[in-house]
Amino acid sequence: MTTSAATPLITPELVAVDLHATDRVAATRALVDLLAAAGRVTDADGFTADVAAREAQMATGMPGGVGLPHARSEHVVAPSLAVGKLAQGVDWGAPDGPARLVFLIAAPASGDADHLQILAALARRLVHESFRASLLEAPDARTVADIVTREVVPS
Amino acid sequence: MKLVAVTSCPTGIAHTYMAAEALEQAGRAAGHEVHVETQGAAGSTPLDPALVASADGVIYAADLEVKDKQRFAGKPFVDVGVKKAVHDAPGVISAAVAAVESAPAASTPAPPTAAVPAPAAAADRGPGTGTRVRQWLMTGVSYMIPFVAAGGILIALSFMLAQVAWGGAQGAVEVTAVDAAEVVAAFDPASLQDWSVILLRTGQLAFGFLVPVLSGFIAYGIADRPGLVPGFLGGAAAVFVGAGFLGGLVTGFLAGFVALWISRWNVPKGVRGIMPVVVIPLLSSAVVGIVMLVLIGRPIAAAMEGLTSWLNGLSGANLVLMGALLGAMMGFDLGGPVNKVAYTFAVTGLATEGLTTGAVQYQVMAAVMAAGMVAPLALALATTVRKRLFTHAEQENGKAAWLLGASFISEGAIPFAAADPWRVIVSSLVGSSVTGALVMAFGSSLVAPHGGVWVLPLIGNPLGFLAAVVAGVLVSALLVVVLKTVKRDPLVAADRADDDDRDLVAA
Numbered sequence: 001m002t003t004s005a006a007t008p009l010i011t012p013e014l015v016a017v018d019l020h021a022t023d024r025v026a027a028t029r030a031l032v033d034l035l036a037a038a039g040r041v042t043d044a045d046g047f048t049a050d051v052a053a054r055e056a057q058m059a060t061g062m063p064g065g066v067g068l069p070h071a072r073s074e075h076v077v078a079p080s081l082a083v084g085k086l087a088q089g090v091d092w093g094a095p096d097g098p099a100r101l102v103f104l105i106a107a108p109a110s111g112d113a114d115h116l117q118i119l120a121a122l123a124r125r126l127v128h129e130s131f132r133a134s135l136l137e138a139p140d141a142r143t144v145a146d147i148v149t150r151e152v153v154p155s
Numbered sequence: 156m157k158l159v160a161v162t163s164c165p166t167g168i169a170h171t172y173m174a175a176e177a178l179e180q181a182g183r184a185a186g187h188e189v190h191v192e193t194q195g196a197a198g199s200t201p202l203d204p205a206l207v208a209s210a211d212g213v214i215y216a217a218d219l220e221v222k223d224k225q226r227f228a229g230k231p232f233v234d235v236g237v238k239k240a241v242h243d244a245p246g247v248i249s250a251a252v253a254a255v256e257s258a259p260a261a262s263t264p265a266p267p268t269a270a271v272p273a274p275a276a277a278a279d280r281g282p283g284t285g286t287r288v289r290q291w292l293m294t295g296v297s298y299m300i301p302f303v304a305a306g307g308i309l310i311a312l313s314f315m316l317a318q319v320a321w322g323g324a325q326g327a328v329e330v331t332a333v334d335a336a337e338v339v340a341a342f343d344p345a346s347l348q349d350w351s352v353i354l355l356r357t358g359q360l361a362f363g364f365l366v367p368v369l370s371g372f373i374a375y376g377i378a379d380r381p382g383l384v385p386g387f388l389g390g391a392a393a394v395f396v397g398a399g400f401l402g403g404l405v406t407g408f409l410a411g412f413v414a415l416w417i418s419r420w421n422v423p424k425g426v427r428g429i430m431p432v433v434v435i436p437l438l439s440s441a442v443v444g445i446v447m448l449v450l451i452g453r454p455i456a457a458a459m460e461g462l463t464s465w466l467n468g469l470s471g472a473n474l475v476l477m478g479a480l481l482g483a484m485m486g487f488d489l490g491g492p493v494n495k496v497a498y499t500f501a502v503t504g505l506a507t508e509g510l511t512t513g514a515v516q517y518q519v520m521a522a523v524m525a526a527g528m529v530a531p532l533a534l535a536l537a538t539t540v541r542k543r544l545f546t547h548a549e550q551e552n553g554k555a556a557w558l559l560g561a562s563f564i565s566e567g568a569i570p571f572a573a574a575d576p577w578r579v580i581v582s583s584l585v586g587s588s589v590t591g592a593l594v595m596a597f598g599s600s601l602v603a604p605h606g607g608v609w610v611l612p613l614i615g616n617p618l619g620f621l622a623a624v625v626a627g628v629l630v631s632a633l634l635v636v637v638l639k640t641v642k643r644d645p646l647v648a649a650d651r652a653d654d655d656d657r658d659l660v661a662a
Contacts, residue, residue: 057165058218062173063242070169072196095242107168107196110428116168116197123172127180127241 007078009118010148013038015141019084019102024055027090028069031082031104041106043075050075051104059093064132067092067099072107079119080106083144085136101136122152158182158251159202160191160214161221164237167196174216174240181244187252189214194222202226212255214247216240225297231258289495294376295407296499299369300604303505306361307602311613313354314512320347330355331511365506366390366403370410373403377411381418381431385410385439392444396452399459400503406447414439463507466515474515474595481519482526482591482627486583489530489565489572497523502604513615517600521614524563525599525624526591528607530583531560531567532624533631537639540632544639546647549574560628563607578638586631593623 014034021027028051029044036044050073054060060068067090082104089098103126107119125131131151138144160178164170175191182189190210192202194217204226213232215221216239231254233247240247317326330348335356343349367390374386389406393399417435426434469477484497501523504516538545538553545553552570559567572579597619603610614620639647 054166058238060169068169068173070166072166072168105169107166110424116195119168120172120193120195120197123169124176126169127173127176 008149009079009153010081010145012141012145014080014082015144016084017141019086021086021090023090024092027084027086027102028104031084031102034082035080035106040077040080041075042077047073047075061092061094061099063094063096064129065089065097065100066126066132067102070105072109074109076106076108079108081122081148101132118153125151156211156252156255157188157209158212158214159207159210160189161194161217162191162237162240163194163217163219165218170237170241171195174237177244178214178240178247181248185248187248212251214251231255291373291376293495295369295373296502298372299365300502302361302364302368303502303604306358307505307604308613309354309358311602313351313358316347316354317351320351362506366394366400369400370403370407373407374411374414378415378418381414381435382411384436385414385443388440389443389447392447396448396456398452398455400506401459402447402452402455405451405455406443409446410439410443413442469515475592478522478595479588479592481523483584483588485523485526485565486530486587487580489568494565505604513600517602518595518598521599521601521620522591522594524601525594525620526587527565528560528563528624529587529590529627529631530565531556532628533586533635534568534571535560536628536632537635541636544636544647561608563605578635582631582634582638585634586627589630590623590627593626594620597623
């Protein structure tokens with residue numbers, strides 16, 4: 001097992017382009033399961049609870065139809081991003097309506113600075129309308145993963 | 156407009172950075188320069204102090220305590236929380252711009268003495284060693300001052316009450332002889348004596364923290380959070396061996412550098428997680444505690460005793476001389492390093508154990524505070540009686556200087572000194588020195604570390620204190636008027652010419 005920077009932030013396996021979920025909890029859980037299946041998260045229930053705890057502090061819905069659940073957790077092996085595009089938007093607590101794009105950020109509890117810099121760069125990109133639009137328009141999982149990798153990860 | 160911002164959020168991986176990006180974007184769109192310090196999990200790179208200094212306003216989009224908030228003291232700001240910045244960055248930017256525009260013109264650029272420490276907590280950047288040592292020292296002192304204020308004022312109130320309760324001046328002595336534990340065990344709410352004992356004990360408990368807090372926050376200034384545990388422990392060890400505040404100063408620096416050093420060790424990944432919780436506090440505390448208790452505690456305790464007995468041995472002319480010297484230091488650079496040395500000397504003196512009413516340390520505090528009030532008051536007076544010797548801006552400053560001076564904020568005189576250094580400083584030096592000497596001569600004393608005229612009821616021999624301040628103010632104001640009359644300031648002349656033109660037009 002490696003937790004080095006060699007583990008890419010996102011791979012096509014971590015993208016669900018046609019996610020069906022009725023609410024925040026279900027959408028989050030679906031993305032957690034992707035992370036768990038890829039071996040990025042050791043304990044899906046534990047990590048889900050960590051994310052829920054963060055969400056309870058302050059809903060992470062953002063303007064522009066984006067939900068951004070995230071947590072630093074002991075159950076995370078490597079910093080990871082799972083992306084879900086919701087066929088039917090769900091409420092994420094944002095004032096301007098439901099979220100159609102969900103980013104689940106998983107950060108290890110004791111991540112080193114390099115990893116956290118990547119997550120910081122991701123958060124900065126998310127603010128940009130063009131970045132979000134390009135992800136919404138992306139036809140498949142590979143394109144989503146490629147866009148994120150290109151925009152966020154320093155080459 | 157140039158704005159600086161601090162963003163942070165509970166997790167430190169998402170909103171901190173989104174808010175930063177959103178603010179930078181919105182700022183650029185609105186034509187403002189925005190610089191953001193992200194205090195997130197990826198570590199934060201502090202804003203360049205020069206940038207902070209030149210910023211017009213500050214945005215706090217932070218859900219956590221802003222680190223080193225003192226850096227931004229005195230600047231107009233908005234405090235919005237991180238979510239607001241993510242959701243409505245343009246709104247936050249315009250709120251900040253509005254705050255800057257509605258803030259009073261920067262007529263009092265200087266933060267109050269001591270209450271606001273210089274930026275610290277960055278051991279490997281910024282100005283020269285001397286400045287940094289002073290910043291660390293002031294970080295410790297500034298955290299200590301509220302303890303001194305709380306404890307000192309409680310003790311003073313206790314003494315006042317005790318004089319009523321025991322029916323005479325000996326009450327202030329009687330109250331110290333009562334065993335507080337007995338009073339606590341059988342407290343009688345109707346007994347004024349009991350109340351005064353409780354007040355005294357509460358004040359003494361607050362004073363018990365002085366040296367640990369001083370030491371702890373010096374270490375914090377040097378090493379940030381890892382410094383706190385060894386710093387506090389070192390301070391407590393200094394108290395234990397009787398090394399007092401001198402010992403606390405030493406342990407503060409020692410703890411800070413030990414903690415900083417250990418926190419920079421390159422350790423295996425598995426250990427890294429427990430470094431801040433276990434390893435750094437354990438090792439640094441052990442080192443600091445052992446060094447204090449075994450090596451340096453006793454010599455410092457001896458030096459401390461020497462200093463205290465030297466102070467207590469001073470009398471008459473020597474005391475007056477010391478008052479004059481401390482006064483001159485207070486007046487010399489108006490809140491600068493020399494002023495701070497004198498002030499720190501006085502405040503840390505208050506922390507000496509077992510002081511009785513009227514102790515020399517209390518007189519030193521009174522002399523230092525009185526002297527620190529002189530310069531702003533003198534310039535306020537001078538601008539009032541000789542308007543034509545000052546620029547319009549200075550006349551405005553003069554109005555504020557009354558209040559600043561009365562509140563013991565020497566920095567109120569800085570705008571004057573900055574515009575015309577040597578005339579103002581010479582006047583201030585002489586006047587403050589006169590005041591310092593007179594306070595000593597009159598034997599006024601003060602148990603609070605700050606407050607100006609507002610703590611007058613706590614001052615021993617308040618009339619002497621006021622007389623000393625007034626005398627110094629008169630001397631200082633007279634000098635500055637004379638010096639400015641002898642050689643006119645070209646800036647003032649330009650202002651006057653302006654006025655005359657306007658008068659002509661009006662006529």
